[in-house]
Amino acid sequence: MNLIKKEFFMIKTDILIIGAGPTGLFAVFEAGLLKLKCHLIDALPQAGGQCTEIYPKKPIYDIPGFPEILAGDLVKNLMKQIEPFQPGFTLGERANTIEKLDDGSFIVTTDKGTKHHAPIVAIAGGLGSFEPRKPPITNLSDFEDKGVEYIIRNPEMYRDKNVVISGGGDSALDWSIFLTDVAKSVTLVHRRNEFRGALDSVEKVQELKNLGKIELITPAEVIGLVGTNSLEEVVIKQGAEVFNRECDHFIPLFGLSPKLGPIADWGLEIEKNAIKVNNALDYQTNIPGIYAIGDVNTYPGKLKLILCGFHEATLMCQSAYQRIFPDKRYVMKYTTVGGVEGFDGSKKEAPKAVVKSID
Amino acid sequence: MKDIKIIITDRHGVKHQVDAPTDMNMNVMELVRSYELAPEGTIGICGGMAMCASCQCYVESNHELPEMSYDEDLMLSEAFNVKDNSRLSCQIFIKEELDGLEIELAPEV
Numbered sequence: 001m002n003l004i005k006k007e008f009f010m011i012k013t014d015i016l017i018i019g020a021g022p023t024g025l026f027a028v029f030e031a032g033l034l035k036l037k038c039h040l041i042d043a044l045p046q047a048g049g050q051c052t053e054i055y056p057k058k059p060i061y062d063i064p065g066f067p068e069i070l071a072g073d074l075v076k077n078l079m080k081q082i083e084p085f086q087p088g089f090t091l092g093e094r095a096n097t098i099e100k101l102d103d104g105s106f107i108v109t110t111d112k113g114t115k116h117h118a119p120i121v122a123i124a125g126g127l128g129s130f131e132p133r134k135p136p137i138t139n140l141s142d143f144e145d146k147g148v149e150y151i152i153r154n155p156e157m158y159r160d161k162n163v164v165i166s167g168g169g170d171s172a173l174d175w176s177i178f179l180t181d182v183a184k185s186v187t188l189v190h191r192r193n194e195f196r197g198a199l200d201s202v203e204k205v206q207e208l209k210n211l212g213k214i215e216l217i218t219p220a221e222v223i224g225l226v227g228t229n230s231l232e233e234v235v236i237k238q239g240a241e242v243f244n245r246e247c248d249h250f251i252p253l254f255g256l257s258p259k260l261g262p263i264a265d266w267g268l269e270i271e272k273n274a275i276k277v278n279n280a281l282d283y284q285t286n287i288p289g290i291y292a293i294g295d296v297n298t299y300p301g302k303l304k305l306i307l308c309g310f311h312e313a314t315l316m317c318q319s320a321y322q323r324i325f326p327d328k329r330y331v332m333k334y335t336t337v338g339g340v341e342g343f344d345g346s347k348k349e350a351p352k353a354v355v356k357s358i359d
Numbered sequence: 360m361k362d363i364k365i366i367i368t369d370r371h372g373v374k375h376q377v378d379a380p381t382d383m384n385m386n387v388m389e390l391v392r393s394y395e396l397a398p399e400g401t402i403g404i405c406g407g408m409a410m411c412a413s414c415q416c417y418v419e420s421n422h423e424l425p426e427m428s429y430d431e432d433l434m435l436s437e438a439f440n441v442k443d444n445s446r447l448s449c450q451i452f453i454k455e456e457l458d459g460l461e462i463e464l465a466p467e468v
Contacts, residue, residue, distance in 0.1 A: 128400070136468065168437050257413065
């Protein structure tokens with residue numbers, strides 16, 4: 001018998017950060033200066049939160065010391081800044097449940113069953129976890145996982161199947177292109193003739209359309225689904241005309257929108273879709289040991305700014321340190337004085353002045 | 360510069376007439392948030408970059424609005440519950456000529 005309990009593989013860390021946006025990432029740096037290790041969970045497949053998912057190419061003008069920086073570059077810089085502190089990542093998974101143990105530490109389990117154990121939990125969840133935007137088709141949920149998928153997890157599922165994709169952005173275009181090599185047929189339905197995706201993707205779809213590998217139905221909309229046990233047909237409205245199209249899969253790809261999700265049920269005090277914290281002290285929530293930093297929290301005078309998130313992350317780490325080591329004395333050290341000692345053995349510090357006498 | 364009146368029907372169908380400043384570089388999405396006519400986190404998610412459609416509204420009066428930018432137009436092409444009079448309220452900046460503007464917030468999706 002080879003029964004291995006999943007609990008044995010629990011990820012252990014000092015501060016478990018939920019949300020890998022700029023605030024969560026910077027918390028890793030501040031924790032690292034205090035020799036605390038961090039692990040981050042994020043529902044998106046990559047770090048950066050909204051900065052990467054929604055507006056990577058937008059310039060930000062209010063990051064202190066940066067007259068202008070693209071959101072994507074800010075995330076790149078943060079990743080570089082925290083690299084010496086070797087943060088762990090659980091990406092593409094959503095933090096679902098939290099359990100407080102007798103010793104005051106927490107176990108956070110994701111929707112995929114990954115367990116994380118830490119004495120401190122810092123929720124840096126922004127506006128929540130990003131969930132697929134679902135088109136308003138009345139019986140859509142009846143077919144979820146019975147032919148309707150919002151995220152393509154395993155492309156092999158579509159081998160030799162008839163697939164209908166709807167949407168007009170990059171993911172709709174890219175998956176349509178990709179699936180032409182896998183699926184029996186690919187039909188792309190979009191409300192407009194124009195697409196919002198990258199130019200080379202649009203051109204590639206045009207080329208595949210000319211070759212008869214993608215059928216483009218525009219301007220049109222999928223308005224209904226038909227099937228007994230699983231999806232058999234989609235109902236398409238093109239102008240005044242309504243017709244059915246046989247298919248095995250319907251994949252609506254309309255981007256993602258953030259939802260507070262399961263965190264709302266963790267017993268935390270919620271106000272205006274955000275978590276109430278003590279901003280006079282350390283951004284702790286009503287549950288000792290759980291902090292909330294960045295856009296996800298609220299307090300009198302709260303501003304949802306990246307720069308405020310950085311400040312909150314810094315104070316949170318000091319408080320977390322005191323909580324983990326109640327008996328240790330510590331004074332904050334400037335990086336100009338102490339440098340940065342990574343967990344990877346790297347050390348950054350100001351170059352020493354050369355003392356040389358003049359003869 | 361003076362305040363103008365804007366009439367906003369919230370997502371529960373309730374009409375609100377609110378004062379809107381013309382000198383704060385504000386848009387209608389921000390106006391809705393400042394009067395808390397829709398819960399935080401359900402409107403203006405992208406902050407006003409025409410990148411999320413959470414602030415979609417229907418323009419009910421005959422005011423002449425600035426033409427849609429390419430970004431707004433394409434964002435609306437992917438949004439839900441879109442009608443001919445749909446706009447992203449974050450792209451409607453509050454100006455004196457919009458006095459009396461009437462909008463209705465589109466449903467939350």
